[in-house]
Amino acid sequence: MRFACIVAFHYGALNHQALIMRILLVNPPNCGRSIPEERYGITSIKQIFRGEPLGLEVLAGNLADHDVRILDMKADPTSLQEALSSFAPDLIGLTAMTCEAQTVLKLATEASQSLPATIVVGGVHASADPQFFNREPVDWIVVGLGKQSFRELVSALDRGDATPCVPGVTKTQPGAPLMLTPRAFGPGDLAEEKAPRYDLVESYRPHYTLKTLGLQLGFVTSAAGCPYDCSFCSVSTLTNERYLTAGIASVIRDIQQLEAPVIRLVDANTFGNPRHAMQLAEAIQEAGIEKQFLVDVRSDTVVRHPDLLKCWKDIGLRAVVIGFEEIEDTALGLMNKENNASTNLKAIDVLHRMELSIVGDFIISPDYTELQFVELGDFVREQQIDLPMHTILTPLPGTQLYKQMQKQITVHDLDYYTLTNAVVPTGLDEEAFYQHYAALLSEGHQSAKV
């Protein structure tokens, strides 16, 4: 449906007028490849990403003057051509994690062969390695948190400015270095005046269910970035290491828009500002919101602020996602986690005593020995981690880890950067490594209870 507008022209019909652009925002399909499956027939190790494309919903919310649609190819993988022919977008925005980067380039090429739209790419990989997208048919690259900068780009193009200078956004120049004006990220980059366009994905919503646990989830964001700088993680680069918290009123507004009984706060570090987190809990209570919540919290935050966790438990906190990553201090130190194994154990104890479920993220280094696999399995069982999530340590472009491991990388095809493939040689025989990994995943899935 087009937005009504008294003075509405198709983009390109007139210069320097208030125009309505047709904008298609594309969430790419699940597309990663699997070394254990292709080399050893181990089919149980597949990374499937689910959940609504909140980043695109936020972008759409901030483009109220335009006709915006969201195409979620994770829910409907074969829908691009139909969307292009029925909607004929003037501008196509695509987002990509690293393992999706090559697929997004293919989608952009397919789209550009069908119609003459402006193509903009953003998201995690564009932010970590913008040079990757400095090629045809991409026209613009959004680097870092793009909620506000994408809006500024669209407004400039809408005004007829074909070469605007928007900090954090760069025009592609295939064959030449990118010219990027760095963006000083601040609260304005949360662009939270307008609510996310949750309505644009209504037809996909049945797909946004955690099937194994039968949970219908709605996504909300309450913060962006992270003040820590773990070597494997690219979150802090999205905001140049700034931690930005959303206005309490906007978070409440977004929660109230969703019918889903469980709200996943998809911030990388939800309680990074404990005072803000406490105010948010109080506001949720005052608003009479009766939902359950899943949040990402560091273990040292749990240990330092058990009162905060208790308060959230009282307003519906159901489970806490914690990046334990490793079970001993040397490995945590190498990751620059600024945390230790003893604090992880204390946090587990606090959460068990509060009867909060624990989703535990663990990172398996490719040089793991058989004994380390056994010890990790024992740890998960003994500590009663309700839902263990095991990934393989992956040097993602743009991270400190990438710089450290660059020379060891033997798998350069980004389709394999799903966090479930070893892209550097394994310490164990490779097949044995994946068999141990598959066994850990299988045990975790069987005992999952969140």
Ligand code: SF4
């Ligand atoms: S892993 Fe977590 S704590 Fe570390 S930088 Fe990333 S978001 Fe922050």
